[in-house]
Amino acid sequence: MYFDERPKSSRKDLYDMREKLEQLIAALNRKDPLIVIHGLRRIGKTSLLQTAMSEVEHGIIFDLRTLGTRAYSTKKDLVEIFESGINDFLSRKKTIRMKIIDVLKHVTGVQVEGIGVTFSWGGEEPLDIAGLFKKLDRWALSGKTNISIAFDEAQELRKVAGIGMDKILAHVYDYCKATSIILTGSAVGLLYDFLGEGDPESALYGRSKTEIRLKRLEPEEAEDFLRKGFKQTRKRVEDELIQDAVRKLDGITGWLTTFGATCLKKGVSASVIRNVMNEGSKLARREFENFLKGREVARKRYEGIISHLAKGPSTWSGIKAYLEVKEGKRLNDRKVTELIDALVKAGFVESIDDQYTISDPILAYSFE
Template sequence: MLVIPYFDPKPKRRRIDLYNRRDELNKLIEYMKDSPLILLLGLRRTGKTSLLYTAVNESKIPCIIFDLREIPGDGFIAMDVFLKFFLDKINLFLEKNRGIAERFIEAVKRVEEISIAGLKIRIKNMYRGVNIIELFRALNNVAESIGINIVLAFDEAQELRRIMRYRFTRILAYIYDFFENISILLTGSQIGLLYNFLRINDPESPLYGRAYDKIYLKNFTPRMSREFLIQGYKQYGIDPPEELIEYAVSKLDGVVGWLTLLGYRSVRDKIFNKKIVDEVLDIASRIAFNEFKHFLALRWQARDRYISIMRNLAIRELTWSQLKRLVEL
């Protein structure tokens, strides 16, 4: 069997290619069998997407993956833009699961807003929209008739808050309550935003009081980071300088995505010194800055306050009370 190198920058899809996530993978596969709501959490670049794809591939459980990072822009998402994205993912799933597709197509024929083209569905009027709960109802009925569970996975699920016209917390709560053969899987790297969106502990939230299973992907420890780099270079027959390993471990904070990028770039460019680590740090900082701008795009009224917070934190460590006083000045 061909082993995909640890330093391959694409998401992993097989157990053998994942480094040190065996317990999390086994747990996720178990949850996908019958848990109504699963949260897969972790900071950006900790391997959530790789774990998700590997669990789907290893378990063979039918899964529709909605990678919400694919939707362009930073502000609110127009309904027609979202529906095009949504239907593309549904149709891709039907294309790969023809046994489910034929039954699903038959089930959605009664949905007034839907038209059928072969084994694909279309929305007659994108601007009028569709009751997507009816599509999920049809999917649940098919899963029940076959005796299977189907997973709806929303990657970077906090982005659902940007969608206009649809209140997704209500949709998710309805699926949770009434569709026993569908599991909801939500991944999130902006963990606070995801919890703020779901409001699971808020009595006024549609999802209040719902039980859920949670997996949190931690950053690698220094020992794990060191071993990951050494084993990764070994796959290419490279014995890296100890100085490079120690510098990378001290600077990249155990984030597997940045460790992977370091390995990939250093092997590709044949550079094995501190400079290549600094280049990866620069890329990481630029991505963090872009994510902050994305965060601000939906909070224009509080933009100056958040910028003030970040500027103060960049200068020195502050307690919450100190930060609060500075912002209020």
């Protein structure tokens, strides 16, 4: 059902993603070593990933989204995510679960607990992360199959202190021949920083990758999505309301899904759009607040840029002039560029035809 607000895991519930899904599954079947899925927040990356992983033989997902609420993360945080992802994988592999556990128990820092495993993050024998991936790869090779390992919102790996996940993934890329690595990211610029784009000193620099980009729906597609979603639930909705929802929520599938789901719960009315915008703005602002963690010195300037862009698109010069008027002093050009670039890399702002605009209409609404 299109209006299920949880990430989808079946292709029948995906709207207009058949081409992207087939592209992803084909890359996994080819054993492409590195696959990158990127796009705006709430555009459907997790749904695409979960659906593909449900159709391949062996897929593990590590959900890194919880790390996005912190300025910095520890090895303990990451190891707990790995433990959860591996145990979820084991729970879905009932017929071969004990064989996999028998392989994993030989990894330093892994303890067998019944039909699952626990990982150590400290002490004398912390989890050997590279060893974990190598053992899984050897298990896949011995069975003449392949394994897909996904990191959802992979830019968060940059925050983890003292591990160097870029080096570990470079090692997996080079030596684990039965393993495909999938990285998804909403903060596209930060994701590509992690991948070492333009940095020859980075561990992952120069590695070939298969890229899959998800875009927002065009207005006609967004209207079609809503009409088909309401048809699935036998709800009749006037075209005028659908068009108004698309104007205000743009082609971001997540917000359109929330609008449809809210109509099913509370009834179809124009007030639902405002309700979705009000509730959604709380989530969008919380995500922006997470971005500001560790950037407190420049908080007012980042907020100033978003407040300015909430009124409409602006050029670099327009943003600089606004900040200078607001602060009553001249600002260094390089500093202004750094501020804008940080917002673009984090996915809150995008550049279109030499003008900057807020990527998410709900974030813009929250600053009006």
